[in-house]
Amino acid sequence: MQEAKLSLERYIEKLWATTSDWVEDFAGFLPSLIVAIIILTAFIFLAKYIAKLTLRILLKRDLQQSVRNIISRIIKFIVITIGIFIALSVLHLDKFLTTLLATAGVGSLAIGLALQGTLNNTFSGIVLSFIPEVQLRDWIETNGYSGEVLEVNLRNIVIKEADNNFVVIPNSKIAEGTFKNYSRTKRTRIMLNCGVGYESNLDFVEELTLTTIRNNFKTRRGEYIDFAYTEFGDSAINYVVRFWVNAVNKSDELMAKHQAIKAIRKAYNEHDINIPFPIRTLDFDKNKFRAETIQVEHKNN
Structure with a gap:
């Protein structure tokens, strides 16, 4: 009975000593823990503030709501993560921090390899949202x-x-x-190709075309209307005229060409200037004569 009593007393003394050590360790650890909690709390509030500030800045840009939200969340996550790392370093958990970083690195590498295409599109979307x-x-x-x-x-x-x-x-x-x-510049240069008959007065055609374009499309300072004959075509002498218009999409360019073609056609009709159809001449009699001649020469040989 006495031996059991002694064993119980020794156990209690050992337990008390262990508890005392824990209390002392906790008392020494408590200031660092309080500082770590304060740091982490401060970074959480800081992350919320920075996320709201980011949203306000992004609202000034013409971005999608989903893009603005994900960017603010990413920034919030980064700030909180920095706070966690600082709090762990204050608690002197260097080994745990190193292990956490190593695990995060391996995990990030595995996830990055698995979602390479998706992550590429994600980061590309962020880049495109800001440019x-x-x-x-x-x-x-x-x-x-x-x-x-x-x-x-x-x-x-x-x-x-x-x-x-x-x-x-x-x-x-x-x-x-x-x-x-097409929308980054308000002014666009239109290039219109056409052709006139070989019998035309080329100097008069050039002057008439330039006058017609000039009367239908306003030219600003530093802008010029260019006209140049480009080639002797099969049925016409072809040219290109280049002029400036207000255009921010394909529809504006299409309507500018539409207006220019109508104006040029009307001006040419008023001055009897011909825009030829493509012409192909087939002389069957001549071809037959050449075939018969070749056949006779072959027999003579």
């Missing part, structure tokens, strides 16, 4: 398609072509490829 060369309602031409930009999200760009059909293009194909934006 001024692609904005909503711009008319762009890329990857064989041409249309108005309706949406820029983290996976793709949605454009509406002139035939009212929608085309979805992955962001990476645009960010890594080439595209043409």
